[in-house]
Amino acid sequence: MADSKISVKNLRKNFGSLEVLKDISLEVTEGEVVVLIGPSGSGKSTLLRCLNQLEKVTSGQIIIDGYDVTDKHTDINKVRENIGMVFQHFNLFNHLTVIKNMTLAPVHLKLLSKEEAKDKALKLLERVGLADKAEAFPSQLSGGQKQRVAIARALEMNPDIMLFDEPTSALDPEMVGEVLAVMKELAREGMTMVVVTHEIGFAREVASRVIFMEGGYIVEEGTPEEVFNNPKEPRTIDFLSKVL
């Protein structure tokens, strides 16, 4: 448990009278790549969004890097600096250039000087293959490019956890590969990742653990091998028969 990066205990989340997460417990250790799969409405995105408190939990406890983020006294902004998040719809800041998108937060939070942030951003852009787009506006980029910028923007903060909320769901098919490639590289480098995705191929290849959710519960979890090749729960089998 010493290297537990994320620890979720008895998490419940209601939207009004609708119970979206019912008693979720989960441990993620350093360097693990956990992939959440499940039908829409199963609560996987909500679970992800609870981890960095974009959604407030109804009850239960979430501890990230030793900080109880469900505790009101925790400085959630400080914790979030270490949790990168990539959204389905990219959420790039449309009024800012790519480089400004990336440097805004670290410079404003005084984590990096302007020059440091810029140098770092350029290196990251090179890494995601977009060095020539530093001065472009988001509206001038393709979906795949936007998402790669969004990943680079998150990495600029030097996070030790990355959350991905259906990062390829809004992309045209031919652009999915370029985004997954960046994610795979991140995984190889040992980043702790929690990924909500429908990309079963990605999960097979990269996940250290696959979690199948349905109806607000974790129904089944295990290695990709276990979950995809020998699912035990009927609901998992049913779901996989539809997506594989």
Next chain:
Amino acid sequence: MLMILQRYGLMLVAALGQTLLLTLLSLFFAMIIGMIFGLMNVGHNRVFNFIGTVYVDAVRGVPLIVLAYFIYFGVPAAIQGIGFDTFRLTALQAGTIALSMNCGAYMAEIIRAGIQSVDRGQMEAGRSLGLTYGSSMALIVVPQAIRTMIPSIINQYIITLKDTSILSVIGFSELTNVGKTIMGNTFMALQTWTIIGIMYMVVIVTLSKLSKKLERRINRGR
């Protein structure tokens, strides 16, 4: 017509100056009022939401002319009633307060709508990077909201400029009030109101042309 211009030209220019002074003062305070109540209404704090809604509903629910009477006559009467015998408001002070409150309520709605037109994901992305609500609002959401707000804000500016004429009822010597005086002295209604109308129109058309230019320049970045 020429006679009016010759005899009352200076008076008309001074009156236009008063109209513009009242407009600028009111717009300045309305912007502040609008930002405060507009931001109260977009947040998730119930108390702020309530205060913001009450303000906007109350002010929008009262005709400007009633508000002007209330502030010019009603408020000083109340303050005198509690012992400050000599308290009075000048027509400019009362007019500025009434018009700022009125325009501020509409401005609050424009600002609320503008901010809510920005995709929620923008705020979430800001928060996920560790920025506070305030910083995300100031650095990410508001700059994008302003683009969509500008046409409505300019429209409101023009309405406010025209609404200054209502304050002739509390004796503020702006353009319309001076028009009444001139008409009373000369009995040349058609000529007087033609001149007054043209003066308003020239200022307003000039302003809206300028603002169109500004709007275009701001949108060019996109």
